[in-house]
Amino acid sequence: MYTARNYIKAESLAQAYELNQRRANAIVGGGCWMRMGERMYxxxxxxxALELDQIQDRGEQAALGAMVTLRQLETNFMLDKCFAGLFRKCTEHIVGVQFRNCATLGGSVWSRFGFSDIVTALLALDCQVELAGAGRMSLEDFVKMPRDRDVLAWVYIKKDGRPVAYETARNSETDLPVLTCALSRHEGTYRAVVGARPGGPRVVEDRGWDRLVEKVLALEYGDNMRGSARYRRHLAGVLLKRCKAELEVTGG
Ligand SMILES: Cc1cc2nc3c(=O)[nH]c(=O)nc-3n(C[C@H](O)[C@H](O)[C@H](O)COP(=O)(O)OP(=O)(O)OC[C@H]3O[C@@H](n4cnc5c(N)ncnc54)[C@H](O)[C@@H]3O)c2cc1C
Incomplete structure (x- = not known):
């Protein structure tokens, strides 16, 4: 469990950013990941206090604040309707309801864990992040950046109506995933995202299904205690096919 000498409820994003520039300080989201460590902050x-716990329907886009919990993502009606149940599917296996009531979108996206269900799912959509210092950028660019001292404030998702599907494989119901897979189709182009390889999620696009499958199978997969590279490559093919079957049901 971590410890800290001081606690400050930021009054503005600018103040949070400024405080976070010191390496000894840290933003706390739900604290669910931080509490696994022994660090002294x-x-x-x-x-x-910054009203970042909101999911807003802004017409052409959905705006999700960094302090939105995974449970809010899972149960929000607008998200469920606009993104074909994607947020329910990518959150429902994460530990349990009490945990999902604490863990935040900001903590999940900022951490950029290779196994992240949330990042894999978001990458299948047209998604941007807004940081207090660096401003707005695509999620795809953000996940490639090294972790720095910036503060994640918002996640924006374009409501472009694309069909989207999500699948994972886990060794047991609430364990970390062995592989995550999301698939969407927009303007005739398939977009597949494969995470927990066990490295970070990779995005692959193609207009042709067979070429897309080839590209997904050609990604780099690795071994860890949850599965071998060979097993993961096999799973990638299976999960991708399942996602395609789901897309076909929703018109993709
Ligand atoms: C036991 C366990 C099992 C898990 N299983 C899964 C799983 O199956 N699938 C999955 O996708 N995830 C899983 N997770 C990860 C989890 O969903 C969250 O991603 C994780 O807990 C971080 O969210 P948090 O709000 O608790 O962040 P915190 O623990 O509060 O913070 C995590 C890090 O992010 C930083 N941070 C937080 N918010 C911001 C912000 N707005 N701006 C900048 N930096 C910020 C913190 O300083 C810290 O370094 C698991 C976590 C645990 C502990």
Missing amino acids: DTLIDLS
């Missing part, structure tokens, strides 16, 4: 920076 100087100051914990809480964003909960």
Whole structure:
């Protein structure tokens, strides 16, 4: 469990950013990941007074604040309707309801874990992030960046109506995934995302299904305690086919 000398509820994003520039300080989201470590922080920076716990329907896009919990993502009606149940499917296996009531979108996206169900699912959509310092950029660019001292404030998703599907394989119901897979189709182009390889998610696009499958199978897969590279490559083919079957049901 971590410890901290001070706790500050930030009054503005600018203040949170400034405080976070010190390496001894840290933003705290739900604290679910941080509590697994033993670090001693100087100051914990809480964003909960900044109205970032909102899921907003802004017409052509959905705006999700960094302090939105995984449970909010899972149960939000607008998200469920606009993104074909994607957020329900990518959250429902993450530990349990009490955990998902604490863990945040900001903590999940900022951490860029290779196994992240959330990042894999978001990458299948037209998605941008807004950082207090660096401003707005695509999620795809953000996940390639090294972790720095910036503060993630919002995630924006274009409501372009693309069909999207999500599948994972797990050794047991609430364990970390052995492989994550999302698939969408927009303007005739398939977009597949494969994560937990066990490295970070990879995005592959193609207009042709057979070429897309070839590209997904050609990705680099690795071994860890949850599965071998060979097993993961096999799973990638299976999960991709399942996603395609789901897309066909929703008109993709
Ligand atoms: C036991 C366990 C099992 C898990 N299983 C899964 C799983 O199956 N699938 C999955 O996708 N995820 C899984 N996770 C990850 C989990 O869903 C969250 O991603 C994780 O807990 C981080 O969210 P948090 O709100 O708790 O972040 P915190 O623990 O509060 O923070 C994590 C890190 O992010 C930083 N941070 C938080 N918010 C911001 C922000 N707005 N801006 C900048 N930096 C920020 C913190 O400083 C810290 O370094 C698991 C986590 C645990 C502990």
